[in-house]
Amino acid sequence: MKVAILDDIHRAYEGTSGVHRLRERAEVRIFTAPFGDPTALAGFDALVANRERTTFTRQLFDQLPDLRIIAQTGNHAYHIDLAAAEARGVVVAKATGGFSYGAAELTIGLMIALMRQIPATDRAMKAGTWQTQLTRVLHNKTLGIVGLGHVGRHVATIANAFEMRVLACGPRLTDGAAKAAGVERRELDDLLRESDIVSIHATLAPESRGLLDGRRLALMKPTAYLINTARGPIVDEGALVTALSEQRIAGAGLDVFDQEPLRAGHPFTRLDNVVLTPHIGWPTDEAYERFSDAAADVLIAYLEGRDVPRFHRSGN
Numbered sequence: 001m002k003v004a005i006l007d008d009i010h011r012a013y014e015g016t017s018g019v020h021r022l023r024e025r026a027e028v029r030i031f032t033a034p035f036g037d038p039t040a041l042a043g044f045d046a047l048v049a050n051r052e053r054t055t056f057t058r059q060l061f062d063q064l065p066d067l068r069i070i071a072q073t074g075n076h077a078y079h080i081d082l083a084a085a086e087a088r089g090v091v092v093a094k095a096t097g098g099f100s101y102g103a104a105e106l107t108i109g110l111m112i113a114l115m116r117q118i119p120a121t122d123r124a125m126k127a128g129t130w131q132t133q134l135t136r137v138l139h140n141k142t143l144g145i146v147g148l149g150h151v152g153r154h155v156a157t158i159a160n161a162f163e164m165r166v167l168a169c170g171p172r173l174t175d176g177a178a179k180a181a182g183v184e185r186r187e188l189d190d191l192l193r194e195s196d197i198v199s200i201h202a203t204l205a206p207e208s209r210g211l212l213d214g215r216r217l218a219l220m221k222p223t224a225y226l227i228n229t230a231r232g233p234i235v236d237e238g239a240l241v242t243a244l245s246e247q248r249i250a251g252a253g254l255d256v257f258d259q260e261p262l263r264a265g266h267p268f269t270r271l272d273n274v275v276l277t278p279h280i281g282w283p284t285d286e287a288y289e290r291f292s293d294a295a296a297d298v299l300i301a302y303l304e305g306r307d308v309p310r311f312h313r314s315g316n
Contacts, residue, residue: 001025001026001045001046001299001303001304002026002027002028002029002043002044002045002046003022003026003027003028003029003044003045003046003047003048003299004028004029004030004031004041004044004046004047004048005019005028005029005030005031005047005048005050005295006031006035006047006048006049006050006053006054007031007034007049007050007053007054008030008031008032008050009033009034009053010288011032012261012285012288013030013048013135013282013288013292014030015312016288016289016292016293017232017289017292017293017296018032018289018291018292018293018294018295018297019296020297021293021296021300022295022296022299022300025261025300025303026046026303028301029044031289032080032133034053035053035054036077038060038063038064039063039301041064041067041253042066043066044064044066044067045066045067045068046067046068046069046070046071046299046302047067047069047070047071048070048071048073048095048291048295048299049070049071049072049073049080049174050073050291051073051074051282052074052076052078052079055079055080055082055224056070056079056080056081056084056085057084058081058083058084059079060089061084061085061088061090062088067090068089068090068091068302069090069091069092069093069298069299069302069308070085070090070091070092070093071093071095071294071295071298071299072092072093072094072095072096072311073097073291073294073295074096074282075096075203076161077092077311078204078205080092080311082311082312082313083313086313087292088260088296089315091302091308091310092222092310092311093298093299093302093308093309093310093311094298094308094309094310094311095207095291095295095297095298096294097287097290097291097292097293097294097295099284099286099287099290099291100150100151100154101154101286101289102280102281102282102283102284102286102287103151103160103201103229103230103255103281103282104151104154104155104158104299106229106277106280106281107155107199107201107227107229107253107281107291108155108158108159109225109252110227110229110253110255110275110277111138111143111197111199111225112138113253113268113275114225114227114250114251114252114253114275115136115138115141115195115197115225116135116136116137117133117135119275120133120272121135137239137279138159138164138197139162140163140164140165141164141165141182141196141197142164142165142166142167142170142194142196142197143156143159143164143165143166143167143195143197143198143199144157144167144168144191144192144194144195144197144198144199145166145167145168145169145199145201145245146168146169146170146188146191146198146199146200146201146202146211146212146234147168147169147170147200147201147202147203148168148169148170148177148178148181148183148201149170149202149203151199151201151229151230152168152170152201153181155199155201156168156181156182156183157182160182163212164183166182166183166184167183167184167185167186167191167194167195168181168183168184168185168186168191169185169186169188169191170202171207173185174211188211188216189216189219192216192217192219192220192244193219193220193221193233195220195221195224196221196223196224196225197224197225197226197227198220198224198225198226198227199226199227199228199229200212200226200227200228200229200230200234200235201229201230202231202234203230203231203232204230204231204233204234208234208235209234210233210235210236211234211235212226212234212235212239212240213236214239214242214243216234216235217236217239217240217243217248217249218243218248220243220248220249221249222247222248222250223250224250225249225250225251225253225272226240226249226250226251226252226253226259227252227253227254228252228253228254228255228256229253229255229256229281230256231256232254232257232258232260233255233258237257237258240252241267241268241271241293244268244271244273244274245267245271247273250273251273251274251275252273252274252275253274253275253277253290254255254268254274254275254276255276255277255279255280256279256280256281257279260278260279261276261278262276281312
């Protein structure tokens, strides 16, 4: 079997235990540049897809006649035409390797950076200024979590350690599940009104695209902060730029954007009340190790004729 690992822009897969195990059974090539040339994949039976970095369309599948299996890292496959894969007989296997601590820790880091004004005071001190403003603490503040999945629950656990009051909402969240996670369940609009910090951890799906639009952003307190380490399109980017520019909310910590990489000169880059990170929530050494192992597990199982967990058209 010939295996191609795609979009390893961090050059993180080489040396991982999963790649070592694969190389004992298959020919493995790691592509470190963003995917762009289907002809480079001629002859490969298996691909390891790095999260959603490559979109698999019907046209792409038509150009990969040798492909038999995709090991999809991450929890979703919205970027893969599953009907086209099925028609081609391509298995889209789940190599989730779930590791949500990175995004959760970054979320808390962005909260602290905003509440304690770390970037602004760093710039001021380097310019020769000393203690010009007071800042705020997380203790006793209200955190609203939009989407209580793996990352959201980790954020709630950490926030409770800071003795924050934690609210959460989600389409399938029950009072019992909320209580078990140490949070209070709210409807989204009520959560926005009550929270000092709103943190997005929902899955990007048709029903969540633009979930926080101008109307909902207007429900937030003028002293509140918005954190998004989930997916950019969940928040209406234009409405958020307006809310931040007009100081309708205090600020935002953003790790994800509508278009990535964020273009030079984007309005976010000119706003002092915004802390930006370049989608670093999930890419950590530990996450790549887990993805590598998960991909190796499913590809070796497939090679040995064993069943592998799959993504299906009925839902990811």
